[in-house]
Amino acid sequence: MEKVIFEYHSQPTSYVPAADPAAVNKHIPAEFLGAEEVTLPQTCEQDVIRHFTALSKLNYSVDNGFYPLGSCTMKYNPKVNETVADFDGLAGIHPYSPEECVQGALKIIYELESFLKEVSGFSGMTLQPAAGAHGEITGILLIKAYHQKNQPEQKRNVILVPDTAHGTNPATAALAGYQVRQVKSDNQGDIDLEDLQQNLGLDVAALMLTNPNTLGLFEKNILEISHLVHKNGALLYGDGANFNALLGLVKPAELGFDVMHFNLHKTFSTPHGGGGPGAGAVGTSKDLIPFLPVPQVIKKGKNYFWEYRQANSIGKVRSFYGNFLIAVRAYAYFLALGAEGIAKVGRQAVLNANYLMHKLAKFYPVPYHRTCMHEFVMTPHQAWSVSTLDIAKRIIDYGFHPPTIYFPLIVHEAMMIEPTETETKETMDTFIQALEQLAAEAVQNPELLKKAPLTSPVGRIDEARAGRQLILKYEKGRDTLLT
Amino acid sequence: MDYIGNTDADNKDMLQALGIASTEDLLKDIPQDKIIRHCLALPPAGSELEVKKQLREVAGQNASVADFSCFLGAGAYDHYIPSTVPVITKRGEFYTAYTPYQPEISQGTLQSIFEYQTMICNLTGMDVANASLYDGATALYEAIHLACEHTQRNIVLVAKAIHPEYRQVVHTYLKNSRISIKEIPFIEGLIDLAALKSQLNDQVAAVVVQQPNFFGCLEHVQQLGAMAHKQGALFVTSIYPVSLGVLQKPAEYGADIVTGEGQSLGLPVSFGGPYLGIFACRQEFMRKMPGRIVGESIDNRGQRAYVLTLQTREQHIPRERATSNICSNEALCALSACVYLSSMGAAGLKDVATASLSGAHYLAAAVARIPGWKINFKTAFFNEFVATAPGNIEALNKKLLRKNIIGGLPLKKYYPELKKSLLFCVTEKRTKAEIDTLVRILKEKN
The missing domain is CATH 3.90.1150.10 (Aspartate Aminotransferase, domain 1)
Structure with a gap:
């Protein structure tokens, strides 16, 4: 394994001119100065580069190969997006520069918002949230502000969340001060309409719904659901994590969603960065526009301006304007695909997923026998002695990233697979072959799966021990767990 | 252009395998009148050459710190920003990976976060740091939330000399909650000690200041920390990490939770984002921390290895009882900071x-x-x-x-x-x- 950067010792390279140390004492009173030196790596540039290059080689990424992680939409990240995001005129703009010298940046925000409105059918948009979950809290705060303004006397303190929902949904609702009530799914994988009706009281502010849901299934009764929710005076929140299935195919606003967050790092090809930065734009119906975060970009004639005057705005959810350089990448993606390319995305994602499901269903049980959208769920055979975890770890040995596992929670031993539209049939066929072989191994040689992965840089890690003997930073001379 | 690799023949083969004539046959669950059949009002498709040219033109309408x-x-x-930073963060192995849920093939991300956590702890003197939050503003909100949870008190005293946008974000998150924020005015650019003293009592969860504050002024943090602690309140700060190259570490002046905007550590100004939310605290609050945390462990071959740990705080396990709803954070920005600090x-x-x-x-x-x-x-x-x-x-x-x-x-x-x-x-x-x-x-x- 690669050393920790603190374990290197060489002459550090200097990157800025040496400063006169006497200036510190001259300008800063002693009470503010540090008593001790900061401990940082002492390493020459060559070693820094070798260290982080070595670390990078321990990662699996989309650039390495197939990454069918369900609900995460690990589509290819186009390289031109990276190139343009580095332009000085984009990466080098200070957020407080006067409007007149950032017209290009304001134009990107304005136009990207209009593109997102066009593909979703929403009338309002903000790019301020920095991630999907951040978009969720923004959307729920919009809903809260809407109800407080329109029905101040009606106490709506409950948010309904289906049992298939992402964990962020209930966490977000609780964070916004709501009680969370769970709605069941029926045996088809859709929302149980009867259970929904029973839970829909006047105390309900919104239903948070992912469509297609996390089983990869399109909510067949979506129009009925949105009708019931609206009839009750509640709003329909869309978790746009799975929007890739619908891109170019359906506009969520036309299905009855009042507000929805987008994950630009899923649907719009911006990279996941090993866990961010993402970007979580939020689209809204006309009724929610007055509550959107400030500022909004407006256009007057040929010029763009920041608009801060919105009396009913929820305020700001992040400093400045959100993850601008992520928006730049999504903007470049829209310009590349255009109307013609966007029209293909959802359909190709659905075709790829159905092909993969159809082929894999021969070896792995699929709990819902329906056409799927952009992803699907399968499980190990009950008779097998191996678990989903064992299968996932063995997939690593075949050179692929494992699917999302043990989610959604309502399917026992779930494996959730999402190929995305960018994967070729050729790649998927290789994956299918590997999973066929793996299914045979599960029967003939289960021990092999239980020991997997064998080819990765490290083997299975003792997670319980990491949680028990917490080592959360490097300390020189401290006994590591390697004794 | 698009990024779909399948040929028409591939698609035909797949349809054949499925026994259907067209992709439209897969869309039967969707209300048919809602399916888009017209051309969307989007620009025409562009080649890479054209896209780059368009973006260069629009970038040219902005004043960049490269020219101004x-x-x-x-x-x-x-x-x-040293050249080492983009060279590393532009490696596809880093930027096209997902959150390290499969640690066996994510050691690069995990170890770099572990190193980042170490550097933030060393800079601030805190016991633990998380893997990052969105930005300095949301990190400050999370700290206030934690302070109220920990002390079971609901009043927070926030200096008016803290970045106005950070205060706005905190206000957005908390305006309908049980937590009430009281702003303390400034005198001579520093928090008004008399006003602070008059508001500070044993109902206060935290005293919150920025060091240096929004005006660049240095608050008398030692004294402020002592005042907060005397009433059993936590002392929460928002820091500018580059300043810690010379200024006192927050631990030396008694900070309990340290937050900050990490943009100064190797990230371009970027019109405001992506940035890096720093969050570090004393050991005591570790299990209430928001966000991801990486820990060291060993693998079944006896090697040192890293994993996400303390996950029972996070939304995917306890759902509505999570300490925060954060999922994606700013891992790649934390990597930038890690390479920046390693280089400098x-x-x-x-x-x-x-x-x-x-x-x-x-x-x-x-x-x-x-x-x-x-x-x-x-x-x-x-x-x-x-x-x-x-x-x-x-x-x-x-x-x-x-x-x-x-x-x-x-x-x-x-x-x-x-x-x-x-x-x-x-x-x-x-x-x-x-x-x-x-x-x-x-x-x-x-």
Whole structure:
């Protein structure tokens, strides 16, 4: 394994001119100065580069190969997006520069918002949230502000969340001060309409719904659901994590969603960065526009301006304007695909997923026998002695990233697979072959799966021990767990 | 252009395998009248050549710190970024990976976060740091939330000299909650101690300040920390990490939770994002921390290895009982900070901090000598200061722009009482010649 950067010792390279140390004492009173030196790596540039290059080689990424992680939409990240995001005129703009010298940046925000409105059918948009979950809290705060303004006397303190929902949904609702009530799914994988009706009281502010849901299934009764929710005076929140299935195919606003967050790092090809930065734009119906975060970009004639005057705005959810350089990448993606390319995305994602499901269903049980959208769920055979975890770890040995596992929670031993539209049939066929072989191994040689992965840089890690003997930073001379 | 690799023949083969004639046969669950059959109102498809050209054109309409001398700071700092940083963060193995849920094939991300956590702990003196939050503002909100959870108190005293946008974000999150925020005014650029004392009692969950504060002034943090602790309140700070190249570590002055904007550690100003939310605290609060945390363990081959740990705090396990709803954070920005700090080392960081504060003091002294100009506060400052101009500051900034200089930030919008004042910032990138040019223009009569 690669050393920790603190374990290197060489002459550090200097990157800025040496400063006169006497200036510190001259300008800063002693009470503010540090008593001790900061401990940082002492390493020459060559070693820094070798260290982080070595670390990078321990990662699996989309650039390495197939990454069918369900609900995460690990589509290819186009390289031109990276190139343009580095332009000085984009990466080098200070957020407080006067409007007149950032017209290009304001134009990107304005136009990207209009593109997102066009593909979703929403009338309002903000790019301020920095991630999907951040978009969720923004959307729920919009809903809260809407109800407080329109029905101040009606106490709506409950948010309904289906049992298939992402964990962020209930966490977000609780964070916004709501009680969370769970709605069941029926045996088809859709929302149980009867259970929904029973839970829909006047105390309900919104239903948070992912469509297609996390089983990869399109909510067949979506129009009925949105009708019931609206009839009750509640709003329909869309978790746009799975929007890739619908891109170019359906506009969520036309299905009855009042507000929805987008994950630009899923649907719009911006990279996941090993866990961010993402970007979580939020689209809204006309009724929610007055509550959107400030500022909004407006256009007057040929010029763009920041608009801060919105009396009913929820305020700001992040400093400045959100993850601008992520928006730049999504903007470049829209310009590349255009109307013609966007029209293909959802359909190709659905075709790829159905092909993969159809082929894999021969070896792995699929709990819902329906056409799927952009992803699907399968499980190990009950008779097998191996678990989903064992299968996932063995997939690593075949050179692929494992699917999302043990989610959604309502399917026992779930494996959730999402190929995305960018994967070729050729790649998927290789994956299918590997999973066929793996299914045979599960029967003939289960021990092999239980020991997997064998080819990765490290083997299975003792997670319980990491949680028990917490080592959360490097300390020189401290006994590591390697004794 | 699009990024779909399947040929028409591939698609035909797949349809055949599925026994259907068209992809439309897969869309039967969707209300048919909702399916888009027309052409969307989007621009026509562009080739890479065209996309790049379009973006270059639009980028050309912006003033970049590459071509302008920038004297704006206020939470976004134009520090030098060593070449090592983009070389590493542009490696596809890092930026095209997902959150490290499969640790066996994510050791690169996991170990770099572990190293980042270590560096943040070393800089702040805190016991633990998380893998990052969105930005300095949301990190401050999370700290306030944690402080209230820990103390089971609901009043938080927040200095008005904290970044206005951070206070706005905190307000957005908390305005309908049980937590009430009381803002403490400033005197001479620093938190008003008498006002603080009058509000501080045993119902207060936390005293929250920024160091250096929004005006660049250095708060008497030692004293503030002691005051907070005397009432059983936590002391929460928002820091500017580059300043820790010379300033006292938050642990030395008794901070309990340290947050901050990490943009200054190797990230470009980027029109405000992506940035890096720093969050570190004392061991005691570890299990209530928001966000991801990486821990060291061993694998079944006896090797040192890293995993996400303490996950029972996170949304995917306890759902509505999670400490925060955060999922994606800013991992790649944390990697930038990690490579930045590895490259600069302690000596390099000290040079950056020293050159920045030297330049700012040089500029402040020169501005103070210009007739009609005034430095607002007579307190110690780091690399930013507030100055009041004799004339129209908007006209002045327009004039500076024509000379390729981005002037200070007019404070009127944030502090009406400072309507004729500007906040100036100097980093190590501003040369003496650039500062002298600025001063020369400030001296000219409008």
